[in-house]
Amino acid sequence: MKHxxxxxxxxxxxxxxxxxNQTLLQYARPEYMNMLAREGRTGRLVTVPEGFPPGSEVANxxxxxxxxxxxxxxRGPLEAASIGYEMADDDFAIRCNIITLEDGxxxxxxxxxxxxxxxxxxxxxxxxxxxxxxxKFICGIQYRHLLVIKGGNKHIICNPPHDHPNEPWRPLxxxxxxxxxxxxxxxxxxxxxxxxxxDLIVRSQELLAKHPYNLAKAAKGERQANSIWPWxxxxxxxxxxxxxxxxxxxxxxxxxxxxxxxxxxKYAGLRIIKVPGATGLAxxxxxxxxxxxxxxxxxxxxxxxxxxATDEAGHDGxxxxxxxxxxxxxxxxxxxxxxxxxxxDEPVCIAILPDHxxxxxxxxxxxxxxxxxxxxxGITPDDxxxxxxxxxxxxxxxxxxxxxxxxxFMSV
Ligand SMILES: [Zn+2]
Numbered sequence: 001m002k003h004x005x006x007x008x009x010x011x012x013x014x015x016x017x018x019x020x021n022q023t024l025l026q027y028a029r030p031e032y033m034n035m036l037a038r039e040g041r042t043g044r045l046v047t048v049p050e051g052f053p054p055g056s057e058v059a060n061x062x063x064x065x066x067x068x069x070x071x072x073x074x075r076g077p078l079e080a081a082s083i084g085y086e087m088a089d090d091d092f093a094i095r096c097n098i099i100t101l102e103d104g105x106x107x108x109x110x111x112x113x114x115x116x117x118x119x120x121x122x123x124x125x126x127x128x129x130x131x132x133x134x135x136k137f138i139c140g141i142q143y144r145h146l147l148v149i150k151g152g153n154k155h156i157i158c159n160p161p162h163d164h165p166n167e168p169w170r171p172l173x174x175x176x177x178x179x180x181x182x183x184x185x186x187x188x189x190x191x192x193x194x195x196x197x198x199d200l201i202v203r204s205q206e207l208l209a210k211h212p213y214n215l216a217k218a219a220k221g222e223r224q225a226n227s228i229w230p231w232x233x234x235x236x237x238x239x240x241x242x243x244x245x246x247x248x249x250x251x252x253x254x255x256x257x258x259x260x261x262x263x264x265x266k267y268a269g270l271r272i273i274k275v276p277g278a279t280g281l282a283x284x285x286x287x288x289x290x291x292x293x294x295x296x297x298x299x300x301x302x303x304x305x306x307x308x309a310t311d312e313a314g315h316d317g318x319x320x321x322x323x324x325x326x327x328x329x330x331x332x333x334x335x336x337x338x339x340x341x342x343x344x345d346e347p348v349c350i351a352i353l354p355d356h357x358x359x360x361x362x363x364x365x366x367x368x369x370x371x372x373x374x375x376x377x378g379i380t381p382d383d384x385x386x387x388x389x390x391x392x393x394x395x396x397x398x399x400x401x402x403x404x405x406x407x408x409f410m411s412v
Pocket of ligand 1: 056358365
């Protein structure tokens with residue numbers, strides 16, 4: 001049996017009054033998801049362990065069966081994997097936004113919609129002036145980059161810039177974590193790491209203010225990309241690959257437009273398939289992703305397809321867009337995969353689930369169990385007739401927690 005997980009990020013939702021008190025999945029009536037729920041078995045899954053925020057990187061890591069308390073190292077190391085930077089054991093990798101400051105305040109976390117081409121120049125310039133044996137900037141996508149500190153310590157407190165718009169930046173500088181363990185976990189102390197990062201932040205501002213990109217933006221009265229902002233760092237995760245845990249998986253693949261998800265997949269031992277036109281939005285290349293998944297099922301034993309569009313529509317609070325994203329996921333991704341699987345020699349087990357709800361009326365992630373389907377040829381169905389948040393309460397898998405989902409999924 002081969003295995004494919006199809007994940008609609010943030011797809012689960014709450015009842016909405018304007019939809020007759022139905023959830024979006026109930027209102028959308030997705031044909032293929034409902035069919036797989038009828039013909040397969042369902043349940044609900046707790047995807048966020050206690051003490052963790054309901055972030056996609058947390059929930060997707062749990063869905064792939066990992067114990068967050070053991071493997072979670074923050075965004076930096078995941079983005080390193082997605083960029084293709086091989087972390088050394090003494091590397092501390094931290095996400096490094098390029099942001100916009102005005103009048104001493106954080107104005108945007110995205111540097112005024114900085115484009116990757118422009119960012120490449122800015123990152124090269126920062127490396128030229130601030131880079132050293134110890135400090136290295138690595139270009140990612142748009143405003144999302146990586147800073148690697150050799151010997152840096154992860155026991156520091158950083159502030160994600162998107163959580164602090166219009167706040168003065170100075171009080172938000174990096175601090176040593178007072179609850180850091182007394183045994184040193186890195187050559188640099190937490191305080192030395194915080195001091196180094198803060199020095200880099202201040203010097204990046206002096207340098208970026210003089211860069212031609214920002215001089216041109218200033219002349220046009222547009223937002224500048226005028227400060228680095230590091231947050232969410234960690235060491236190289238020690239994750240056993242899925243192949244090591246499940247001998248029936250000889251090779252596997254991850255398909256996602258999101259760098260964090262690619263990074264989780266990479267540490268899980270999956271190869272990253274980059275699909276042209278995969279954007280993370282409702283205009284994403286569904287057909288391309290479906291085809292890539294079908295091709296991967298011919299060569300690999302395990303495929304993880306992640307679609308971001310449902311989550312983005314949830315954050316936008318756009319009911320129509322989220323309904324459309326659910327419909328596209330159903331008709332343009334699940335349908336072709338389901339049909340192709342019927343023709344394959346080796347049976348394929350399909351799972352469908354979100355990582356967390358992103359309710360359109362709240363516009364943020366919430367920590368609640370998500371509904372899931374597991375289907376394979378010959379499975380004895382349960383009584384659940386629809387794929388939605390309330391029907392799956394009665395599913396025969398009941399309420400699973402964290403790693404229990406992958407164990408069930410891989411047991412067939
Ligand atoms: Zn989200």
